[in-house]
Amino acid sequence: MLLIYCPHCLEHREEEEFSYGGEAHIARPLNPEALSDEQWADYLFFRKNPRGIHHEMWYHAIGCRRYFNATRNTVTYEILETYKVGTQPQITGADV
Amino acid sequence: MKRYSGFSLLKNALSYHENWQKVWRNPTPKKDYDVIIVGGGGHGLATAYYLAKVHGITNVAVVEKGYLGGGNTARNTTIIRSNYLWDEAAQLYELSLKLWEGLSQELNYNVMFSQRGVLNLGHNLQDMRDIERRVNANRLNGIDGEVVTPQRIKEIAPLINISPDSRYPILGASWQPRGGTARHDAVAWGYARGADALGVDMIQQTEVIGIRRKGGAVVGVETSNGFIGARKVACVAAGSSGVVAAMAGLRLPVESRPLQALVSEPIKPCLDTVVMSNAVHGYISQSDKGDLVIGAGVDSYNGYGQRGSLHVIEHTVQAICELFPAFSRVRMNRQWGGIVDTCPDACPIISKTSVQGLYFNCGWGTGGFKATPGSGYVFADTVANDRPHPLAKAFNLDRFNTGALIDEHGAAGVAH
Ligand SMILES: Cc1cc2nc3c(=O)[nH]c(=O)nc-3n(C[C@H](O)[C@H](O)[C@H](O)COP(=O)(O)OP(=O)(O)OC[C@H]3O[C@@H](n4cnc5c(N)ncnc54)[C@H](O)[C@@H]3O)c2cc1C
Ligand SMILES: [Zn+2]
Numbered sequence: 100m101l102l103i104y105c106p107h108c109l110e111h112r113e114e115e116e117f118s119y120g121g122e123a124h125i126a127r128p129l130n131p132e133a134l135s136d137e138q139w140a141d142y143l144f145f146r147k148n149p150r151g152i153h154h155e156m157w158y159h160a161i162g163c164r165r166y167f168n169a170t171r172n173t174v175t176y177e178i179l180e181t182y183k184v185g186t187q188p189q190i191t192g193a194d195v
Numbered sequence: 196m197k198r199y200s201g202f203s204l205l206k207n208a209l210s211y212h213e214n215w216q217k218v219w220r221n222p223t224p225k226k227d228y229d230v231i232i233v234g235g236g237g238h239g240l241a242t243a244y245y246l247a248k249v250h251g252i253t254n255v256a257v258v259e260k261g262y263l264g265g266g267n268t269a270r271n272t273t274i275i276r277s278n279y280l281w282d283e284a285a286q287l288y289e290l291s292l293k294l295w296e297g298l299s300q301e302l303n304y305n306v307m308f309s310q311r312g313v314l315n316l317g318h319n320l321q322d323m324r325d326i327e328r329r330v331n332a333n334r335l336n337g338i339d340g341e342v343v344t345p346q347r348i349k350e351i352a353p354l355i356n357i358s359p360d361s362r363y364p365i366l367g368a369s370w371q372p373r374g375g376t377a378r379h380d381a382v383a384w385g386y387a388r389g390a391d392a393l394g395v396d397m398i399q400q401t402e403v404i405g406i407r408r409k410g411g412a413v414v415g416v417e418t419s420n421g422f423i424g425a426r427k428v429a430c431v432a433a434g435s436s437g438v439v440a441a442m443a444g445l446r447l448p449v450e451s452r453p454l455q456a457l458v459s460e461p462i463k464p465c466l467d468t469v470v471m472s473n474a475v476h477g478y479i480s481q482s483d484k485g486d487l488v489i490g491a492g493v494d495s496y497n498g499y500g501q502r503g504s505l506h507v508i509e510h511t512v513q514a515i516c517e518l519f520p521a522f523s524r525v526r527m528n529r530q531w532g533g534i535v536d537t538c539p540d541a542c543p544i545i546s547k548t549s550v551q552g553l554y555f556n557c558g559w560g561t562g563g564f565k566a567t568p569g570s571g572y573v574f575a576d577t578v579a580n581d582r583p584h585p586l587a588k589a590f591n592l593d594r595f596n597t598g599a600l601i602d603e604h605g606a607a608g609v610a611h
């Protein structure tokens with residue numbers, strides 16, 4: 100069970116209150132019709148899936164019902180930080 | 196290879212079972228191989244076996260970072276069935292089931308394949324419509340299957356609660372009598388022994404850390420014990436597939452997630468079939484030792500830690516207790532997780548890549564154990580001939596570009 104700090108509620112809450120939203124910082128292409136099939140597939144299906152530092156979205160489903168981002172180690176599962184959508188992580192793969 | 200038989204058992208009894216032949220050699224790697232297989236799980240070992248047996252390619256090494264069969268092969272709940280919805284998947288899993296049916300004889304190794312049948316429960320009208328559709332599709336593909344009533348389910352698994360006012364009322368199920376279970380370790384060991392006897396080298400405790408390429412073609416692998424040359428490299432690394440692909444500058448549409456299972460203390464025989472339910476994220480069978488083997492849903496987050504969160508198995512066990520009230524008193528013994536490589540369409544990738552001589556077989560996600568023989572068979576053929584086996588064609592990596600996905604979320608889903 101993960102304890103996750105919601106940057107909106109400013110509290111640690113249990114994992115069951117949240118749902119996982121996948122890799123963060125993926126911008127929807129502004130002009131999909133201009134993309135090749137490979138580029139569109141890349142946007143839809145191909146994720147970084149790193150072993151180590153991962154920036155990912157979480158949704159506080161049974162709480163404030165808002166999305167935020169987390170930086171988490173996918174081997175130890177340690178959550179290193181959580182931050183609001185639209186802001187950048189303080190910790191990146193290069194730091195660890 | 197000395198064959199196992201009743202006679203060999205008697206003969207070895209005379210020397211107190213101290214002189215059995217080693218099951219496989221422990222060779223030092225050669226400088227070069229025709230094919231290197233990355234990952235010594237069931238799928239990698241089956242690939243090695245069929246490369247040697249069917250294609251006569253014996254200058255092969257299986258490079259495994261831990262010990263043979265120590266990954267998901269050792270961690271899965273061993274459910275075997277072939278009742279998938281779409282033609283492409285059904286044919287691949289059915290090939291596998293047919294190979295299971297002769298596997299102990301083929302390998303001269305008892306893989307304890309037990310065709311005890313598999314029930315997939317339906318709890319609401321939509322479940323039942325999906326089950327009807329899937330069973331019809333299966334029968335059109337020549338795969339055994341029936342839609343059964345709650346009364347028939349109760350006959351097959353008498354401890355199940357079919358009361359209409361239970362929390363997860365059972366409206367019916369699909370029943371595949373040819374499905375069942377097998378002994379996971381024995382599958383890995385049997386293939387390893389068979390491949391070793393044909394000349395394949397098992398290189399354990401050796402991690403692949405790089406894939407060396409020259410002019411767009413593969414030339415070998417960097418390992419924790421140095422470089423090993425190879426004309427072809429076939430990657431079968433399950434949950435670590437994305438990490439291995441990155442070594443060759445490739446990306447895969449897979450995400451690695453923890454999947455958990457648990458076993459109870461051994462109890463007397465009480466469940467001689469496999470019961471699965473997609474809707475409640477649980478599946479259960481009883482091993483020959485007597486333990487109840489219970490599998491959970493996949494954890495929602497990406498992870499490589501071979502463990503998941505407690506609430507996931509709590510949820511599963513709650514549902515199992517609703518389905519089988521008698522099991523509420525059984526104590527759980529052990530719990531663990533494996534890392535499964537999930538694909539967007541819940542179907543595997545068996546494919547050549549943009550690097551000449553580099554192949555991937557991955558994305559089996561939560562349900563690849565049942566496919567071990569078939570996966571190895573078609574992958575060996577794909578690697579040997581440098582073109583997809585006819586049954587592997589649809590599972591090419593380029594389906595994510597063309598959009599020809601094979602959506603097996605219904606039949607694969609959380610259940611296996
Ligand atoms: C809890 C659980 C329950 C499951 N239940 C079922 C079920 O009931 N039915 C079913 O059909 N399927 C089930 N599965 C899925 C099934 O276990 C997998 O799909 C299947 O085992 C994957 O293929 P494999 O056996 O080759 O993988 P693995 O046994 O995981 O083999 C991959 C190997 O690659 C090695 N490796 C990785 N990276 C490297 C590297 N860099 N260098 C060298 N070696 C490397 C690993 O150490 C590992 O041994 C379950 C899985 C889990 C975790
Ligand atoms: Zn919140």
